[in-house]
Amino acid sequence: MIRYAVVGAGWISQEAFMPAVALTGNSCMQAIVSGSPDTARKLAEFHGVPEVVDYTGYDALLASDRIDAVYIALPNSMHADYTIRALKAGKHVMVEKPLATTLQESEAMIAASRESGAFLMTAYRLHNEPGTHAMIETVRSGRIGDPVYFASTFGFQSQLGNHRLKAGHWGGALPDVGVYCLNAARHVFAAEPIAVQAMSNRPASDPRFMEIDAGMAVTLKFPGERLAQFFCSFGSGTSESIRVVGSLGELILDPAFKFDSALRMTVRVGGSEGTTQFDQVDHFAGQIGYFSDCIVNGVPPEADGEEGLADMRTLLAIDEAARTGETVHLTPMPFRAGIFPDMLRSFAPTKLRLVF
Structure with a gap:
């Protein structure tokens, strides 16, 4: 124990x-x-x-x-x-x-x-969660062909006073929820991004966003001329989705990220469509x-420190791109991690909790 x-x-x-x-x-x-x-x-x-x-x-x-x-x-x-x-x-x-x-x-x-x-x-x-595993295995199987484009959203309304709205703690949607979109893109392509562009928004009248951006839209280029885009926000309606477009079809995971969501995957290939509803598990x-x-x-x-560092490199480059308006190029790096079946764990959730 x-x-x-x-x-x-x-x-x-x-x-x-x-x-x-x-x-x-x-x-x-x-x-x-x-x-x-x-x-x-x-x-x-x-x-x-x-x-x-x-x-x-x-x-x-x-x-x-x-x-x-x-x-x-x-x-x-x-x-x-x-x-x-x-x-x-x-x-x-x-x-x-x-x-x-x-x-x-x-x-x-x-x-x-x-x-x-x-x-x-x-x-x-999510590296230990069934829906994410199914997405990765579907892409690896070649069912939708070669993945060429990844798109994702993760946003919700954050509450005033939350420490994630403080710049001094490196708050904001990008490091808090954008990291999920970035991490998913890296694992779908099994590669590290080589260039990033980004733009952010910050409503002047919203007191939640005096120190941080409300949201950010990001474009990443991966080796092999593959592209990814995602939008993350602390000022949007709830949205949590992944779309992977391949050379033969597409995969949609929606919901995709929240720990209280039961993930659902739709695969469309050659005019046919199939949807898998995964059981709710405790992430x-x-x-x-x-x-x-x-x-x-x-x-x-x-998911060791090196895996966290790989996302850190790109998150900081995205911050720079949003701040400067320039395309930020990243040193090519090998993709070293991977999500594999022996990591999968499924536990039924509990209602036994105390929240103040």
Whole structure:
């Protein structure tokens, strides 16, 4: 049983991570690390977590033998610090996306993992989810021919006061939800982008977007003259879709991204159409169960620090392209990761959750 400390007891931990742990059968929560002791104690009592620790006690917890791994769900600007401290203490780390806020931070996190031997996993929950696997396997099979174009949307209305609206934490739709679109495009093409263009919008009258853009439209070029486009937003109606156009047909995944969505895939080839409705599964239980299996078996996770770094390179290039209005060219890089069947995990969701 892999024992986790949850670092950051905000909405995503309450809504998604904490309820999922008990579903896995190979994981449990040992501690909640939080700066809100009253909330943390109520969550600990509800989920049967033995310890509540404030941030000043984080290093002592890491130095103990009471935990094996940490899940970090802090603002983006805090990912690197809390991850590196855990890795140096020999604790495995699952950190939310994006990996960090700079390439230097990302590389330092990877170096800390390499030096300690503890695993670093970027929390790409869809890498363990059935609908995403079906999309990747359909593309790989050649059923729609060679993929030539990828299009995606991921947007919703964010609430005023959310830390994701703060520029100091590298907030905004691009690092928070645009990363899903980018990551999906990379895996559909099994390649890294070589050039990016981007434009953003920021309504002057909306107080949510005083520090960040409301949304961003992005175009990416991949090797082999393949193109991808996506739109991400914190100020749109809910939209979560993927469309892959191939030389013989097309694939549509809609819904495609949200952890409370049951994904649905439509494939159109040669005048025929087929739709697959996937069962609702707990995305977080899938990734927790997978990571704990990796720890138990001593096998590094697929969605490691290098996978997070690959997205970081392009996210920062997209930011630059939106800021300057110029096409930003990326150094060609080999595609090293891949989503494969042995990573698939399916757990029925639970309604047992406490959210403040």
